[in-house]
Amino acid sequence: MNLDRTYWEGRYHTGETGWDLGGPSTPLKEYLDQLVDKDLKILIPGGGRAWEAEYAHRLGFRNVFVIDLTDAPFIDLLTRCPDFPKDHLIVGDFFAHEGQYDRILEQTFFCALDPALRERYVAHMHALLQPGGKLVGVLFNDALNTDRPPFGGFKADYLPLFAKHFSGISMEACHNSIAPRAGRELWLVAEKEGTYTPIDCNLYDRYEAAATLKQPVHLTLTNGQNLHGRIVDLFHRDKAEWLRLDSGAEVRSDQIGTFALDTG
Ligand SMILES: C[S@@+](CC[C@H](N)C(=O)[O-])C[C@H]1O[C@@H](n2cnc3c(N)ncnc32)[C@H](O)[C@@H]1O
Known part of the structure; x- marks a missing residue:
C-alpha cells in the first residue's frame, strides 16, 4: 500500500476521514491549556484539518506550524480560521522537513505511517526538537490494523524505539482520552536532552x-x-x-x- 500524497488526498476528497474529531482532542486541548509560554514554537506533523493548531492559535500561541502531505485539509482550516498564518501551513513530507521546535504534538500521525517508518519517525522527531524540547501527544495502545492505517501497536513496542533517541520518556495510560479512544491511548512525553546545568x-x-x-x-x-x-x-x-x-x-x-x- 502506497501511503503517499495521492492516497491521503483521496481520503480527503472522498470524505473518508474517520480520524477527524471535528474539534481539538481533549488530551491535546488540556495540554495546550496549561502551557504558559505563548512564544513556544510548536509543530503539528500530519496535522490534517488542524483543529489543535486552530485551538492553540485562538489561545494566543503565535508560533504554531502544521505540516501535511496535502493542502486539502488546510483549505478547511483557513475557512474556519482565516487569520491563521498561511506561511505556517507547510505542504510537504514530514521526513524532509527541517527546523527546530520547542514542542511537537502527536495525534494519529504515528499510526497513519507505515510501521516500517517508525524508527525514522522517532529519529526525525528528535532532530526537529531544540535541546530541552518535547514531543507530546497520544499514541494508540491497541492492535488496530496491520495492513492499513491506523496501524496499531503497544507501549512495549514503542518504548525501545523511543529509548534509542530520547533519554526522558514517559508513556502512561491517557486519563482524558475522548470516549471512543478511552483505555486505548497512551500519553507520550519524550524530552530531548537539554543543555546540562551542573547540580546545585x-x-x-x-x-x-x-x-x-x-x-x-x-x-x-x-x-x-x-x-x-x-x-x-x-x-x-x-x-x-x-x-x-x-x-x-x-x-x-x-x-x-x-x-x-x-x-x-
Ligand atoms: C490519520 S490523519 C490525522 C490527521 C490529524 N492529526 C487528526 O488527528 O485529525 C494523518 C495525516 O497525516 C498526513 N500525512 C501522512 N503521511 C505524511 C507525511 N509523510 N508527512 C506529512 N503528513 C503526512 C496525512 O495527509 C493526514 O492528513
Whole structure:
C-alpha cells in the first residue's frame, strides 16, 4: 500500500476521514491549556484539518506550524480560521522537513505511517526538537490494523524505539482520552536532552544525606514521572551527576523537578 500524497488526498476528497474529531482532542486541548509560554514554537506533523493548531492559535500561541502531505485539509482550516498564518501551513513530507521546535504534538500521525517508518519517525522527531524540547501527544495502545492505517501497536513496542533517541520518556495510560479512544491511548512525553546545568551543591548535599541515612525519597521528574525509593548511589556519567535508586532507576540530576524525603 502506497501511503503517499495521492492516497491521503483521496481520503480527503472522498470524505473518508474517520480520524477527524471535528474539534481539538481533549488530551491535546488540556495540554495546550496549561502551557504558559505563548512564544513556544510548536509543530503539528500530519496535522490534517488542524483543529489543535486552530485551538492553540485562538489561545494566543503565535508560533504554531502544521505540516501535511496535502493542502486539502488546510483549505478547511483557513475557512474556519482565516487569520491563521498561511506561511505556517507547510505542504510537504514530514521526513524532509527541517527546523527546530520547542514542542511537537502527536495525534494519529504515528499510526497513519507505515510501521516500517517508525524508527525514522522517532529519529526525525528528535532532530526537529531544540535541546530541552518535547514531543507530546497520544499514541494508540491497541492492535488496530496491520495492513492499513491506523496501524496499531503497544507501549512495549514503542518504548525501545523511543529509548534509542530520547533519554526522558514517559508513556502512561491517557486519563482524558475522548470516549471512543478511552483505555486505548497512551500519553507520550519524550524530552530531548537539554543543555546540562551542573547540580546545585546544596541539593547534592541533601541527596547525599538521604543516601547515607537510607531515607526514602520522592522525586518528581521534569517529564512529570514520579519516583519513590532510597538513593543507593550518586555518580558521574558523561560529565553529569546522576543518582540511582534501589529500584535500579537512574536519574540525571537536571531531570529532577522536585525532591522530598518520603514521609508517607
Ligand atoms: C490519520 S490523519 C490525522 C490527521 C490529524 N492529526 C487528526 O488527528 O485529525 C494523518 C495525516 O497525516 C498526513 N500525512 C501522512 N503521511 C505524511 C507525511 N509523510 N508527512 C506529512 N503528513 C503526512 C496525512 O495527509 C493526514 O492528513
